[in-house]
Amino acid sequence: MINEGVNKKNLFKEKYTGTIADRIEFKKLLDAVSEKETIIVTKLDRFARNTRETLEVIEPLLERDITIRVLNLGTIENTPMGG
Template structure:
């Protein structure tokens, strides 16, 4: 039996230190800097493959593991099928018990509901700010680099390499390439 930790922050500017300190007694800790909105996080997938029957997966907070109820329940069911329990430290939840399983489902649903309410309030705030002329959105920074991207495309340089050189996302390079063809 091993205790396996999982720590995650959303951006490279954030620190994993507090989570790693709370997971210091774990036998192994998987850590990453990836958005929680992504289901296909590399270290999460490695952790899920790594755990064995009798192990315990430990996270400091529910939102470090999953951002919505569906994904949370998928992870919990996967772990349960492998005979692995899930511990959420800040909530005192442990899926080894029937009560822990119930609490995980309820808290996951409430967390999803709260996130959806927050996104709704944010959208309402942005709409009001737009009406007042105070919100214009962020500047289209990638399209400003079109003059750098187009010559590289014409040279036949692969799009991922262009994205790396220019410092924009691959999808931005693809949008620029599409708009240049039109």
């Protein structure tokens, strides 16, 4: 298991795949994350089902100054270099 500095009380684990539209834990995560925080996800396909949904989810997070770290890709952030 990779320890990425995650506080276990703030760990959200979804039991469904990204193909399920009603992801309760994912919605809880989006409601709980605050400005300047980082969301860490193992793979981008765990975050969204397709490119359009990815953009629909990521853009509002970036506007709130939230960083998304995809372990197998890198960091997506609202900076000139990151997004």
